[in-house]
Structure formats: C-alpha cells, structure tokens
Amino acid sequence: MLARQRQAVILEEARRSGAVRVSDLVLRLGVSDMTVRRDLDVLAGRGLVEKVYGGATSVGGKSTDEPGFEAKSVRQRTQKEAIASLAAGLVRPGTAIGISAGTTTWTMARALESIPGLTIVTNSIQVADVLRGSGEADRTVVLTGGVRTPSDALVGPVAVHSLRSLHLDLVFLGVHGMADGPGFTTPNLTESETNRALVEAGRKLVVLADHTKWGIVGISTIADLDEADVVVSDDGLSEHARETLAEQSGELMVANVDEDDE
Known part of the structure; x- marks a missing residue:
C-alpha cells in the first residue's frame, strides 16, 4: 500500500469514528509504529487531523464551513x-x-x-x-x-x-x-x-x-x-x-x- 493510500485509510477511519490509535493502525495496515506516526504527521501538516497522545483525532469541520x-x-x-x-x-x-x-x-x-x-x-x-x-x-x-x-x-x-x-x-x-x-x-x-x-x-x-x-x-x-x-x-x-x-x-x-x- 502506497503512503497516500495508507493516509486515505487513516483519514477515513478518523472521520468515521472521530479518533484513531497508533496501535490499532499498526495492526490494520500491517506497518510499523514509525510509519503510522509519519502518516499522521503528514495528515496533521495538511490540517486534516489533530495529533494527540497515542494517535489522532478528526479535525471536525462543520457542515457549513466554507474555506476561501x-x-x-x-x-x-x-x-x-x-x-x-x-x-x-x-x-x-x-x-x-x-x-x-x-x-x-x-x-x-x-x-x-x-x-x-x-x-x-x-x-x-x-x-x-x-x-x-x-x-x-x-x-x-x-x-x-x-x-x-x-x-x-x-x-x-x-x-x-x-x-x-x-x-x-x-x-x-x-x-x-x-x-x-x-x-x-x-x-x-x-x-x-x-x-x-x-x-x-x-x-x-x-x-x-x-x-x-x-x-x-x-x-x-x-x-x-x-x-x-x-x-x-x-x-x-x-x-x-x-x-x-x-x-x-x-x-x-x-x-x-x-x-x-x-
């Protein structure tokens, strides 16, 4: 699985459940702890998730939020x-x-x-x-x-x-x-x-x-x-x-x- 495909899976799960744990993602994706953390860094850098201890949470976004x-x-x-x-x-x-x-x-x-x-x-x-x-x-x-x-x-x-x-x-x-x-x-x-x-x-x-x-x-x-x-x-x-x-x-x-x- 390519990096961007892993990140898409992580993002989809974060949006679905509201939060993801590094340990759960390691098992689901079959990659190392460091790889998951790097993927979370990329997603956090894009403003798509917020990193927390042990994982990340979804960046909410209201249904009426409209970026310029x-x-x-x-x-x-x-x-x-x-x-x-x-x-x-x-x-x-x-x-x-x-x-x-x-x-x-x-x-x-x-x-x-x-x-x-x-x-x-x-x-x-x-x-x-x-x-x-x-x-x-x-x-x-x-x-x-x-x-x-x-x-x-x-x-x-x-x-x-x-x-x-x-x-x-x-x-x-x-x-x-x-x-x-x-x-x-x-x-x-x-x-x-x-x-x-x-x-x-x-x-x-x-x-x-x-x-x-x-x-x-x-x-x-x-x-x-x-x-x-x-x-x-x-x-x-x-x-x-x-x-x-x-x-x-x-x-x-x-x-x-x-x-x-x-």
Whole structure:
C-alpha cells in the first residue's frame, strides 16, 4: 500500500469514528509504529487531523464551513493536476461544457487551452479569468451572474435562471465532499441550488474530487452518487471509497500521482 493510500485509510477511519490509535493502525495496515506516526504527521501538516497522545483525532469541520478559494488552492495540488489532466481528456473539440466553481475545476480549465471551438459556461470567476486569458479566438466563455461566495462562485436566482435555459454536452462539477448516502455535497445552500441547475443543464455529469473529499459531508446535497456519469479522483482514494463509487456512479477514473512530485 502506497503512503497516500495508507493516509486515505487513516483519514477515513478518523472521520468515521472521530479518533484513531497508533496501535490499532499498526495492526490494520500491517506497518510499523514509525510509519503510522509519519502518516499522521503528514495528515496533521495538511490540517486534516489533530495529533494527540497515542494517535489522532478528526479535525471536525462543520457542515457549513466554507474555506476561501486561496486557502483551498494550496491543498492537494499534485492530485488536482493529475485529476485535471485526466478529466480534460473527456472534452472534445466543438462541444459545449459547463464548469462549476472550485479549485479542481479551475485547474482543469487551465488544461483546456489546446482544445478548439469550445463553448464554456461557468459560474466561477476564477475559471472565467483563466479561459478568457487563454487568447483562443474560437472560444466562447459565458459567465453567469449572481452573488459571490467565499469560493468565488456566482450563485443565487440570477445564476439559476441563466443555467436553466441552457443545454450542455458535459458538466464538470467540483464538490466540497462526497460520501455514501449524502452523495456530493457543499457547505453553501445557495451554491447547492446553483450547482443543481448546472447539473440539470448537462447531458453528462463528471465529478472531480481528490481523495480527501471522501467522507466529508456539507450541509446540502448537489447530486447523489448515482447521478454522476463519471467520477475522477486520484489513487489516494481508499479501497472502500473506490468500491462504493465504482458501484454507484457510472464510471470511476483514477489518476495516478507520482509520489516524488508530492
């Protein structure tokens, strides 16, 4: 098991039970005490767990907690780039696509520069800035109106009205969390309504979410797991998460991440 896969298992268990013990993880993972402690150091350094004597506790996070764009953009950069590259391969020249707000979708937008003839609809200020700055003469970028959120999404009645009149080939959705039961969620009620309108505008839904999103539950569901035609994640995703997503969504695509690049 690779380090990031061990860490995903540890994180999932911490979120499920609220705390983990080093001794229990040694037995479960079949690795040394020092290896587990190093994994906990990595997770604690990312702000995902809090180290305590003999183990670690889950870093809570309320269902309405919403980090700003800048704070999220520095997390799991390597994983997001691998996911973005894989997801961009689904886009064909001349198609109409929707891209939601989020740092993973923003990363994917930068990978679309070489694809001609795209019409792109987004409620993300950051995504629109990237696409408009690419200099492609045959590209149309449509930015919905709306009220700005901490994650630089435009949400609310204006955005929803704009999206409900559109018909898109593909929709790429970034999410705050994903879990068996709640599905794909967000901590912002208004953004959830806007994202649902974006999802409904597309013939095919592609969800982009790195492995740390598994087990996170925001206050509002955007879509159920089985509404995703494709889920693109990275190879830090735990076996349980992979099995659940492969079973419930249309297709699970897993991006390989070079550990040396992390």
